[in-house]
Amino acid sequence: MSAPRTALLFLLAVSAGLFACGERGRRPMTPEGRKHVTFLTMQLRPTFDDYFLPLIEQYERENPDIDIDWIDYPWQNYETKLMTAFLARSAPDVINLPSVSLPTYIRSGTILPLDDIVDPEARASYVQSILTDSGVYDGQLWAVPWYAAPEVAFVNTSILKEAGLTIDDVPRDYADVPAFCETILEKTGKYGFYPVYVEGGKLRVFLWERGVSLVSEDGTRAAFNTPEGLAVFEFWVDLYRRELVPRDAVTATHRIPLDQYKTGNLAVLTTGPQLARQFQSDTPEIYEATEVLPLPRWKGHEEHLVSLFVFAVSARTHHPEESARFAEFLTNAPNQLEFAKRTVTLPSVTTALEDPFFTHPEDSLRGRMFAVAAQGTRKGQVFRPVRENAEVLEVLADATEAALLGNMTPKEALDDAEERVNEILGR
């Protein structure tokens, strides 16, 4: 065979390989004439295959004209992959999103308003504060809530014992945190708490926990530079400046306290209950020594902040009603309850939260974890991104860093942040 012919055959083979890599366009109908609905989840395959596959089978049995296709992306670059799918005009019909991302998709017009297609009865079944905070923008419903992850406090009782303390000595009120940290540090050389200061503009959470709003009601001005706002900011800065929490907390992301807890260097870890799986498998001895409590609160402020995942429907879908029906099915009480039991997350449907599984939990760490987290979800509130959210959070992170490092006093940092936020919102 001549060289050019070999080369040409080689080229054809490579081209065929490349085309084979391409994804089939999403078809609105199957060859048998059934409506094709795709749904996307974040890093749930293959761990939860045994939950989803029978569920899909059940739905297809009950709705013989629907064909469900489940897609799952890993959490790394989840939304980058999703945007690539949008770019290729092959976005799934039903999309699982963190609620904080929703405004970006609403603004871009890539998801559908659901008011006219979500069944009113289904809509009434969700915890209404969660539904409104997470999915309603400009008076319209854009997504239905799925699972919630309220933070809880994991306590390493071995460290407490070493410090001569009991579980009753763990602070329920933030005001008691400095004394607790001081005792733990003095008696064990370890840290009591590990606040994550700057990741995601955490100052917003600190302020919220004390009932301080970030921006004015009309969203046009900063509203956090008040005596109450300053007091809470000074509290957290003081904790750091007195070195009662690790000095690396100024740059830490949420995985660092988890690592410190897993290695037995941290007494109290505040995080989502689903992360207990990590230290259960990695360091079982720490899991054995762990007890769970609600997050400390400020007196008079009982609300809990929850992270939430929602289902939205792509604006490109050929089957909006069928997609909404399937999202309702995935998020109905029995299905959410079953999913919660398997994942240690919390359902966003009222009747599921009232299940004895949460109200009369089994006497184990897992059971208590559910009970504590469910309590948080009932009083749960979901953060709504403010206008120019990314820039505003960056300003808060800068202010926190400046105060922690001593480049500014808390008052100066808050004044500066207020000025910058007003400038951003005033554009």
Add this chain to the structure above:
Amino acid sequence: MKSSAGRDSQTLTAWAFLAPTVIVMGLFQFLPILGAFAVSLWDYFPDSPNNRFVGLRNFSRVLHDPAFWEALKNSVLYLLVVPAIVLLALGLALLVEPAIPFMNAFRACYYVPVVTMMVVVAYAWTLIFNTDNGLLNQLLVRWGVAERGVPWLTSESTALWTVMTVTVWKGLGYYMVMFIVALKAVPKELSEASRIDGAGPLQGFLNVTIPMIWPTVTLTAVISSISALQVFEEIYMMTNGRVGTTTLVYDIYTTGFDMSRGAIDFGQACAMGVLLFALILGFTTVAVRRMQGVYSAN
């Protein structure tokens, strides 16, 4: 002499073999690069009906953003890893280039960081540099060098430099191999001739070896400069872009891809990418010309 038909056949064969690479690179590298240039002129979200042409507005916003200038300053400062890498890699190559016992073991040791994922390397070094219970600080305190832990990664005066040492440490082995190859290519007769002419080891090295390996020095400097201007993983893993360590690529990531902030801006991120491209192109062009001129002028 080859016939015209023979030449045509050779050209065709060459193109056929090149075509897969050209097609793949065109589709997955050059086309996206052109796309980024286009997106930088738009208020853009994939498949959005609201996309609109905004001209140079994204560039104007970037250039009026103090955070961009801070990131640019840090990226330029990061170029200081280049002389460190070149000098240390050359030094290592000189140490392991001659036939000494366990030479291959030494070379392998120095090369291990190169093949280790940056995420793993950065995480390990984060633990070593931990202020309160990191290995380095524990040793410094035990040896009496420091009274208390140095805030390696949590102070604006040390954080960027600390991250830079990790970049240097990880890259050394790669550039060392390049220098070993270059040193082996220096003809022994030249060194011997210089010795006969009375040149000492240092003179011989400066006047014979360095000019001979200068193209490799240039190449190493250019490649490590481009890598330095594109630094991301170390910053992301070790400081989360805080305490004065944000660089251009980190800024591009947070602007265009970090959905945890509740908003992304592709247009602005692409505008920053275009500016970074211009910076790298300008810098490498000037650097290559100047470095090539060092010995060609003599």
